[in-house]
Amino acid sequence: MKILVCMKQVPQKDAPLKLNEAGTWIREDVSYEVNEPDAYALEEALRQKEKHSGEVVVISAGPARSQQVLREALAKGADRAIHLEDNAFVGLGAFNTARAFAAAIKDEKFDLIFTGLQSDDYGYAQTGVILAELLGWPHATIIMQIEKGDSGIKVKRELEAGYFQFVDMPLPAVLTIQSGINKLRYATLIGIKQAKNKPLRKVALAEVQSALGGNLQKIERLYVPHKTKNTQFLEGPPAEIAKKLAEKLRNEVRVL
Amino acid sequence: MADTILVVVEQREGKLNRVSWETLTAGQALAAETGLPLEAAVAGSGVEKLAKEVAGKKVGKVYSIESTGLEPYTPDAFAAGLKQFLESRQPKLVLMPHTYQVRDFVPKLATAMGRTVISDCIGYKKDGEKLLFTRQMFQGKFAADVSFTGDPPWFVTFQNGAFRGDKVEATASAAPVETVNVEIAENTIRNKPHEVFKEAKQAVDLTQAEIIVAVGRGIKEQKNIEIAKQLAEALGGEIAASRPICDSGWLPMDRQIGSSGQTVAPKLYLALGISGAIQHIVGMKGARTIIAVNKDSEAPIFEIADYAIVGNLFEIVPPLIGEVKKAKAGS
Numbered sequence: 001m002k003i004l005v006c007m008k009q010v011p012q013k014d015a016p017l018k019l020n021e022a023g024t025w026i027r028e029d030v031s032y033e034v035n036e037p038d039a040y041a042l043e044e045a046l047r048q049k050e051k052h053s054g055e056v057v058v059i060s061a062g063p064a065r066s067q068q069v070l071r072e073a074l075a076k077g078a079d080r081a082i083h084l085e086d087n088a089f090v091g092l093g094a095f096n097t098a099r100a101f102a103a104a105i106k107d108e109k110f111d112l113i114f115t116g117l118q119s120d121d122y123g124y125a126q127t128g129v130i131l132a133e134l135l136g137w138p139h140a141t142i143i144m145q146i147e148k149g150d151s152g153i154k155v156k157r158e159l160e161a162g163y164f165q166f167v168d169m170p171l172p173a174v175l176t177i178q179s180g181i182n183k184l185r186y187a188t189l190i191g192i193k194q195a196k197n198k199p200l201r202k203v204a205l206a207e208v209q210s211a212l213g214g215n216l217q218k219i220e221r222l223y224v225p226h227k228t229k230n231t232q233f234l235e236g237p238p239a240e241i242a243k244k245l246a247e248k249l250r251n252e253v254r255v256l
Numbered sequence: 257m258a259d260t261i262l263v264v265v266e267q268r269e270g271k272l273n274r275v276s277w278e279t280l281t282a283g284q285a286l287a288a289e290t291g292l293p294l295e296a297a298v299a300g301s302g303v304e305k306l307a308k309e310v311a312g313k314k315v316g317k318v319y320s321i322e323s324t325g326l327e328p329y330t331p332d333a334f335a336a337g338l339k340q341f342l343e344s345r346q347p348k349l350v351l352m353p354h355t356y357q358v359r360d361f362v363p364k365l366a367t368a369m370g371r372t373v374i375s376d377c378i379g380y381k382k383d384g385e386k387l388l389f390t391r392q393m394f395q396g397k398f399a400a401d402v403s404f405t406g407d408p409p410w411f412v413t414f415q416n417g418a419f420r421g422d423k424v425e426a427t428a429s430a431a432p433v434e435t436v437n438v439e440i441a442e443n444t445i446r447n448k449p450h451e452v453f454k455e456a457k458q459a460v461d462l463t464q465a466e467i468i469v470a471v472g473r474g475i476k477e478q479k480n481i482e483i484a485k486q487l488a489e490a491l492g493g494e495i496a497a498s499r500p501i502c503d504s505g506w507l508p509m510d511r512q513i514g515s516s517g518q519t520v521a522p523k524l525y526l527a528l529g530i531s532g533a534i535q536h537i538v539g540m541k542g543a544r545t546i547i548a549v550n551k552d553s554e555a556p557i558f559e560i561a562d563y564a565i566v567g568n569l570f571e572i573v574p575p576l577i578g579e580v581k582k583a584k585a586g587s
Contacts, residue, residue: 011394013395013473013531014531014552016552016554017394017397017398017554019398026394026398036500093372094363095367095372098367120394120395120533121393121394122393123375123376123391123392123393123395123534124373124375124376125359125363125375125376126359126363126373126375129331129359129360129361129363129364129367130363130364130367132364133335133363133364133367133368134367138331138332138446138447139331139364140331140360140447141331141356141359141360142356142359142360142516157360158356158516159356159357159452160355160356160515160516161517161518161519162454162455162509162510162517162518163452163453163454164452164453164454164455165449165450165451165452165453166449166450167447167448167449167450168447168448168450169446169447169448170446178516179499179500179503180499180502180503214405214406215405216371216372216404216405216406217372217374217402217403217404217405217406218402218403218405219400219401219402220383220388220400220401220402220403221400221401222393222398222399222400223398223399223400223401224397224398224399225392225396225398225399225556225559226399227559228559228560229559229560229561229562230562231558231559231561231562231563231564232562232563232564233563233564233565233566234563234564234565235566238567238568238571238572238575239575241565241567241572241575241576242572242575242576242578242579243575243579245547245563245565245572245576245579246576246579246580246582246583248547248563249491249524249580249583250583252545253523253524253544253545253547255466255467255491255523255524256491256580256583256584
């Protein structure tokens, strides 16, 4: 099976984020990491390859820094990488990101494309599904299990409130992968060494530009959310905080 | 082109999903704000009964979009059926709840129509003539006001809990219901879904717990969960967790709170080392009192907390267990 994994670099979970001066985006001088669900998507692709042989290709759209995500994926066992490298990719909505991916892989023949179910920055949860529609492929979302059959695959979709559903579907297909589908591996020293010699194709914005349209939605303003609650901050040494809190639990929350 | 607002309610196996009422409340508010007429639609096979249920609410008209191909749910059939319907009606705004089912088909539907979805919104604003939709970004650390820059229909999905479903306005005289049959060619549907099932029977029903102590990534190691358990025990509550903790296998999946786990509204929710990603917050924001302990003063969980403690949970929890035990012994 030949599998493409779409990966995104996002600000680190506990990175302190600051707004830019225009209030339209964050200041870029923070630490980045791989979008967590994408890490699970990669792991699943590697496991499928180990079972059924084939190839795992990783793709990412973003500035030079995002190459780190691809390098890590190569070190974990991906065979090659495609990097759509340009600062402009950061500001693309899901629709155009999917269009850029579709244009970059037009000469390839994948059986499966995986994405994480959503990104930790925009959180649109749309890119994978849009990509499927652009390619004319079937898709399934929030996947917790994948089994290859004779003529297609059987996947386990997570539904809400603890419900699940198996779905049979033909290949090629796009799947959005849920965190926790597997246990992530670490890159080995040998893997990191080998990654240096693995192919990484760079795609410039100009090469996919003709496939892109105007963004159909625009972030007018980004801001720190308005508080809806009157939060009381309890301060002091731990023992004192514990005392104050116990008092609140007794007199105001009334659970003691 | 009809300038209308259309709410597409969600049904599963012949029952309206409760979150549909929240979206209808949003639609009613937007209709009042913009002066646009409000209509609603339900898609499925034999869903006229559900359309009539919706017609009891304050809405101009309800469509029952019918095809045997719409049952069971598949993204192919829903995108094809709704596309036919929307192209014939051309509403200006299409509102849906941000459920797993909607997430599964609405990006496909919008793409097939050359349109976009502003997804997972928590509210809207009117800025002059412009409509802005507010959504959380960076895991809730920021909010963004987003506008449509292309042509309608404009698709918007609203987060679970963004509007009050119990505030939906009813009407004395039911709205008219129109059945619209859509054609779904057999080869359109490529996925073959099996029956929906529940994994093992859940061992704990956290929805019944009065007190919940929940842990997130800040707990750092599996062995540290013990102190959270001790606190839960001292308080007479249940232990729960955010998704990453259950993904790591540190607590069983049935202890998970959030969009993929259980939705709870206890008397007290004590969040230890939980940053407050949207997916978690939707599962617990209905708690009467929320206490949050987190080392990051900008953690989104503090936005919804009644009592906030910025600090190291490993220093706060042990003396708190002591205080709780003392208080209980004294009472």
